[in-house]
Amino acid sequence: MxxxxxxxxxxxxxxxxxxxxxxxxxxxxxxxxxxxxxxxxxxxxxxxxxxxxxxxxDVQAIILAWHERQILRHLEQLAEVRERTVGGAADRLGAVLGAYALILHDHEPTVDTAALHRGEHVGRAQHQLTGFVTDLIAEGVGRGELRDDIAADELARYCLHALTAATGLPTRDGVQRLVQVTVDGLRRR
Amino acid sequence: MxxxxxxxxxxxxxxxxxxxxxxxxxxxxxxxxxxxxxxxxxxxxxxxxxxxxxxxxDVQAIILAWHERQILRHLEQLAEVRERTVGGAADRLGAVLGAYALILHDHEPTVDTAALHRGEHVGRAQHQLTGFVTDLIAEGVGRGELRDDIAADELARYCLHALTAATGLPTRDGVQRLVQVTVDGLRRR
The missing domain is CATH 1.10.10.60 (Homeodomain-like)
Structure with a gap:
């Protein structure tokens, strides 16, 4: 047809x-x-x-559209990591945060891209990412795997800020250790 | 005389x-x-x-000198908190990180000061702060209070990045919770 x-x-x-x-x-x-x-x-x-x-x-419109597509792809990538990770909610969270930290590590902003990162589309993506991580944490809290004394959205903000340390780390092993410490902060004591 | x-x-x-x-x-x-x-x-x-x-x-030189003085005073303030906190190394670390998070929370950068914060003197202060927190963590590790599976300077970088979440938090209680989660990531499991 x-x-x-x-x-x-x-x-x-x-x-x-x-x-x-x-x-x-x-x-x-x-x-x-x-x-x-x-x-x-x-x-x-x-x-x-x-x-x-x-x-x-103009060329700015092209660069913005490209950057927006790149960020959306990263969000999709994180959603895929969540889907394919077997194990408990804490494992899924660890895998997603690990993938996010590697994205930060591998895409260190330059003078050029720093301006792009102040764009509105980045704010929207950041908001979406915070919601995504909040849901994952809430799931872990619901299953008794993660701490329930602090609201999931506050914990999500903590995670995402802690992981910004990945940008300056010299090795991927260091990134994995950072993710481990960050997730350890979320565990039930 | x-x-x-x-x-x-x-x-x-x-x-x-x-x-x-x-x-x-x-x-x-x-x-x-x-x-x-x-x-x-x-x-x-x-x-x-x-x-x-x-x-x-010029006026830029005045502003820079004032900002540098302000940052040095904050570092002195943190050193005082360390001195006057009784208890173990983890308590001292918690108190210092709490004071630092409150400084971040209370001095939210504006469009004006964002440029100042890219100054060389801020880089130096950040370096000094990382060293200061690394020493506190190393002390806690030495006393068996904190985790020893990850190097103290990596843990310090994790802390300082995690605490940048304090800038956007609406309340001081939220800041205290952030500090608690951050320090929990450092504990021996």
Missing amino acids: PKLWNETIEEHRKAVREAVMDATATLVAHHGLAAVTMSRIAEDTGIGRATLYKYFP | PKLWNETIEEHRKAVREAVMDATATLVAHHGLAAVTMSRIAEDTGIGRATLYKYFP
Whole structure:
């Protein structure tokens, strides 16, 4: 059955946006944010400059969209870790926090990206992440695995702040130790 | 016995600097950083503008000196808390971290002060603070009160990052709970 015209248009638009995001990701990974320009993206994707400008008014819009997609992917990645981890709620929490700490460790902000991280989309993602971790902690409290003397959302904020120490750690082993100490703070005594 | 000339000069200079810092502190507390100007400081201290410029080339130099003094005072305050806390090493650590978390809570950075906090003097103070907390933790480990499976300096970094959550907490009770969870992460299991 042929697709409806609207669906095809929508899919095409989505494909163009994805191609632009992919080209941006590759450019940023190899040459940093400053390398992203409208001409370079047009060249790398084979999309005409005029068309590109219909999708994104300027390079800032491209970078923002790419960054937003990257953050959403990280959130999806954490949701997957939660799903596939076997064991108790504390194990799931440890696995999710471990994955989050590695994301922080591997994506150390630079002068370039520090400004991006003050963006509104980052605030929204941070809010979503806090909710996600709060739910995991509440589950652990409900099963008697984690401390119940402090509200789950306060504990979630504690975790996420503690894990920001991952950014400056020299090794991934250090990140694992940080996660361990952080989760130990949540255990029932 | 009359003081030596050099000593008197040195004391006078120190007194002028202190007067400028005190006037700055009062201005910042009541009207924010933007209220600090060379004229206003000259007026509030009664120091002539020409003299003031001999001590500080511009208003940025005054603000930096004031901020540096404030941070040093906070470090001194933490050292005092350590000295006067009775009990074991874990109690001393809890008291010091509690005082530090309250400083973070009470001095929430504004748009103004965020730039100041990226200054070199803040980096130095942070380094000193990490050393101070590392020593406290090492003492607790030595006495068998705290976990010894992770190096004291890694644990100190964990603590200081976890406590940055104090900045956004609505109440001082919340700050105390945060300190409790953070210190619980350090205990021997």
